[in-house]
Amino acid sequence: MKKILNYIVPMLCICLASCNDKWEEHFGKDDANTQKNLFEVVSSTTEYSAFAELLEKSGYAESLKASKNYTVLIPTNEAINAAKNQYNFNDTSVVRSFVGYHLINSIYSVNDNTDTVKALNFRNKYVEFTRGTFDGIQPTVKNLTASNGLYHVIGQPLKPLSNIFTLVKTEFENTKQVEAISSFDTAYVENGETFYKSSPVWMSEVRRNMTTENRKYTYFVIDDANFEAELNKLTPFFKTNYVEGNTHRPDSTTTFFTKKFLLRDFIVEGDLLENQLNSELTSISGTKFTIPSGSLISRHKASNGVVYRVHSIDFQLQNQIKEKIVLGVNPIGYKQTDKRGNTYFRDKRDTLGNLYQDIQIHGHNVTAFYAKYRVTGMNVIRYKVYGRAIMGLPGDPQTATFTQYVHFLDPNLIAPNEVDLYKRPVVNHLGVNDTRFAFGVQPLNHGEVYLGEVSQNQYGNLPLLVMSNGTGPIILEYLRFVPIIQ
Incomplete structure (x- = not known):
């Protein structure tokens, strides 16, 4: 038993010392200022008198008297005196910026083992607590406790950084x-x-x-x-x-x-x-x-x-000059607005197990029905256009090959009917001049379909229509526009 006690007592002392170190590391060391608030700590300590004077002038003194918890990085008198060559402390706005940089919302302790923690100060800037330093400045004393927070003492002031x-x-x-x-x-x-x-x-x-x-x-x-x-x-x-x-x-x-x-x-x-x-x-x-x-x-x-x-x-x-993509699930309008019951925004999985989203408009019974889209930020350049539309999966109402069309707005046209404005010249997939792309959709085709080339003559939006062939369906996952860079 005596041998056991001789072993336990030293180990207990080691444990208590270690636990005390951890306590100080996370919650601060107790000292004579523990019962004082942060303002009282700064204003009653001779070593901090220069910072106390600036604190009063800054207008932040009242905040450090409050019950809310803060962290203060206190520059010594020597640090403040050295800083007078860099800052005009006769200017209240300079003082407020300087002092506010050293006052931090909430409690932040510091130790040599923690990775970077970003602490928001009164100037809405972030001070980096990194492995025992503040923005690279090593404290002379750290983790001291006041009644409303922690304070650390630094031998040189933090330098307020510009964004x-x-x-x-x-x-x-x-x-x-x-x-x-x-x-x-x-x-x-x-x-x-x-x-x-x-x-x-x-x-x-x-x-x-x-x-x-x-x-x-x-x-x-x-x-x-x-x-x-x-x-x-x-x-x-x-x-x-x-x-x-x-x-x-x-x-x-x-x-x-x-x-x-x-x-x-x-x-x-x-x-x-x-x-x-x-x-x-x-x-x-x-x-x-x-x-x-x-x-x-x-x-x-x-x-x-x-x-x-x-x-x-x-x-x-x-x-x-990057490619652009317009998604089928993001139309900006339709030929008419009474076909919502025939319009489906689908989350599906193809035969390869890949998830995708598309639009399907089926059974609308409107000749040349269309969905309207807009490609934004198009550069002045020719684009190769590719489309993807998948059909014929289990549960699809459409299982047979069909064709749909892609039309582009020509800003030079004037016409009473909206659809007649969408006849911009294009070069189709066969290399023939046309006013639309024919988009053939094959059952279970998971690949892109090359549709042709379209030119953008001024920077900005490119409005387009995806139109049914007769009263046929519309299915679209996306259209992809690839710039042709010479």
């Missing part, structure tokens, strides 16, 4: 690329009314990715000559009929669409390291590209990622 949008407009404002970015956000006044060149499409497709804080992105800024070369290369594919400088529709010009399209391709999801730039990258718009060897100039950390200044990016036209 990618603000960073590139500040650091690279004189580049052609950033001039293009700025052109989307200018305003002008006409007859006393203010108009804005920015548009919801620009905001959602480009700018939002440069400003959002809850995700990381990598952004590239290239040399002026290379940026203009890319613009010139893409411009013919985005031609519109709107006159440049059009004050009421600036978002419909060739320049608008070309710039917006190109600016999407400088943004990549994720915070890429330099050694990751050697592989093929994919932009947020799905364009694949590479960074030529020796092109890297500099790297700049942003609050929502990183910005690389590079000489050039290798874009291939076949990766930029």
